[in-house]
Amino acid sequence: MDRLEAERLLQQMLGADARFRDGQWEAIDRAANHRQRLLVVQRTGWGKSLVYFLATKILRDAGAGPTLLISPLLSLMRNQIAAAERAGIRALTIHSENLAEWPQVEDALRANRCDVLMVSPERLSNAGFLEKLLPLLAARIGLFVVDEAHCISDWGHDFRPDYRRIVRVLRHLPANVPVICTTATANNRVVQDVMSQVVSLELSRGPLIRPSLRLYNIRLADQAERLAWLAQFVPKLSGNGIIYTLTIQDARRVAEFLQREGIAARQYHADLEGEQRVQLEQALLRNEVKALVATVALGMGFDKPDLGFVIHFQRPGSVVAYYQQVGRAGRAVETAYGVLLSGREDDEIADYFIRTAFPPAEFMQQVLAVLEKATGMTIEEIGAALNCRRGTLEKALRLLEVDQAVEHRKTVWSRTANPWTPDVMRAEQVTALRRAEVEQMRRYVEHTGCLMEFLARALDDPSPASCGKCMNCTGQTHRQSPPTELVQRAVEFLRGDSILLSPRLRWPKTILPEVQRALPADAVVSSTVIPEPLRAQPGRALCIWGDAGWGREVADGKYVAGRFSDALLEAAARLVREKWNPQPAPAWVAAVPSWRRPELVRDFATRLAAKLGLPFAPLIQQLRDTQPQKQMENSVTQLRNLLGAFAVVGDLPRGPVLLVDDLTDSGWTMAVLSVLLQAHGSGPVHPFALAKSSPRNS
Amino acid sequence: MDARDFLTEDGRALLLLCSTLATDDTASPFTLTEWNQLARRIHDSPLQRPAALVGQSAHALAETLGVTRDDADRIVRLLERGGRVALELETLFSRGLWVVTRVDPHYPAKLRATLKHQSPTVLFGAGTLSLLKRAGIAVVGSRNIDEAGTAFAQTLGCKCAEASLPVVSGGARGTDSIAMTACLEAGGTAFGVLADSLERTIRQPDLRQLLLDERLVLLTPYAPTAGFSVGAAMGRNKVIYGLADYAVVVSSDLQKGGTWAGAVEALRAGWCPVFARDGHEVPAGNRKLLELHAAALPETELESLSDLPHWFQTHVASREEQPELLPMTVMERPAKYRAKR
């Protein structure tokens, strides 16, 4: 098929005045007519779907089998599918949320009535799909399309194990099957990595600059100031948009504050149900909300061409991630805003994510050792055997699955017959790269030249140039501040916002014998489960360590004043009495002792007890020094650090107790002391901490 | 090793043409005999290599290879399923299975050299493939064996472990598993040539651990998900003999059963020297095999053997001095192992 004919099809799809954009026909021609393997790097909105739909049409007309398209974006491709249908291209989708439609897809495949089968990456490892639907692809695949191909790269921000599987499939693919890999964001490193993993790819690359986007960088150290800024300026921006935060906690907070200020903002993150997330996306697509306050969970799948703004509440970890997120704005509107707010906590959060990206090799080996003894286990069973945070275990399994050392069928994980050795080099290299990426983002925030050009260069755009629209190009570097009363309201909001502390439910299996030796005889446990009568109740923290609510006041008290302020005392008492109101109500107060600073927490606990009208009983003793829990690498070392460090002396008051600490991290201190107190006859233990550390993303 | 290391482009084409992976009723894969004929045609044509067939039209293939239009269509249809086979291969490799074909460099060289055009076109397996470079001792026998047979198989397994010789067996119940288990428990290595269910077998935690420890290799000429069939059990026998320097028949029925058929075939084709357990109460099959000039491995002698390889070597060599005793009805042509010396 030649260009003219293809352009007629294009017009059927998109309207009589549609023309090919730069590079589109060339890519179609290379893949369909010359059966090449292409890596297409073009900005979002350039029209990559058009390339693979028209290439499919040409190949199908020449008698080839259907196209297999792998994309994480399926649920949001309805418009493109409708356009393809106008040119007689029948595309069908298979993903986890349309199980009910699978039989129709099966029929269509059987009758060769499907031109493009679109599947989500995880389908490729799904036994049902492989065994039932794949054989119906008339036994042949005419074109293999991989969307969001940067996910293939180890170095990419969005590396996904399912994509590693795609690479291996591509390796087994005979040379006569054309391949199109597409991505909107890939710097040279990622391009090279993708091309080294998928052999004989030819590169087709266009400019990444988005002319409609106006970029701004605004530095506001305090969360309160940033909240106020959002409340002040978001209503003034035209259209609807996304506000990105780094943690789920912040997504919830920002959305709540904006709602309080009368802005239709909704939180969006991985803790919400799939159904709920779809509804939120729909609400934004239909402009029913002003903004979604989202973590990276609002990711690649979301496409709203008229998105008016993307604001970052915190600085993302890399230019690639930032460009990808800010690039969602302004695809089909004249003007859109990309605003990066950055603050004091950015470095700490970035550092936390980097530190926790790779579970220690020792832990990975423990996971394998557990799996090697069984035919198959669920995550819960592995977790019970090892005691670890579910997040850490999921991360370890994901990495082991990439290395093909484990596999899963539905919810059951098992060891494969592939050997595994830890790749320490890889972990170190990736960590070093992540640090360099954070450094680059720091430079971006401070950049005084054209911001779009900075991004373009960082992404190895072949033709970077000044945009003429960003804050530096237009000289709009003078910042307007939100009114002080709004900032004050934000501070109040943050101060009234408390944090839930979930109790520990199990001891780590690996050190169960140590736990048994360290605990009093009547608390001795035979299994890893902490018996319910000895567990802590769900507790509360007043703030996140270092945040703009009470976080800095706590830090000041701990490290500067050496005494926690009356304002904190007031806030803590209010939280306990009004917002939290733990049941059964505490009858007395205890404090977590400290070897190095015996007075700090005890003083605060005594004052809090007085304020609440309860007796304070200093009956917990610390027998030896312990390391700060923040420095402990994992659950096991954190707990080991505490075992045998405490003793309960004297007769405990009967009844429920409020257990007070300043900073809580792993929750093990609270868990161990709850066991000790309850084993010595106290009532239920309600933990309270002034601050909680550890952010969590997605 | 990376998946890429196992299959060359030619191997991939051969796999598409000869394996039942991802086949449907529109085209049946080439049998060993059919492939041998086709391979010759490819070699004699300008195409030269199997990989060159990929992407050719049926018309062109019929012309270049001189095959019928039906066969050319069949080739095209088999090669067209590359995309799907790619997906299935990915799943296999991700579970720790591998695939090699007769044209790939990692195909066990000894097997190819011994069986020649009779060697299976495709082998699926698990465990470290390069272990198969070590020649082993085939231990074969029926599923139901008596006490003396059991003791013999056990001792033989241990002796193999002591001599660092891998036991090659069919992995079935009875003789196979007794010898293999004895060898593995004594710290030795074993190769299990399966007739079915490779994919399911490697999920057993104890076997998986032996695979990971590089003590066990499991392989099969049949698809990894294939179920049991009598034909398959017979077909894998030649692979057992083909991987071994010497074979020992522990107990065989007379004129029936897989052990008998395999041993007679091995003697006839001369895949490797065949020994049969000898003793007062050995089964009738063993006696007949000894008559057919399998070498004797007396029960009484095995226990005291200190150097197994040396014993095998000398006892085969001694038979070479009396070649006139070999009846030509069984040995249609001179056995290869003697011709090779």
Ligand SMILES: [Zn+2]
């Ligand atoms: Zn600019």
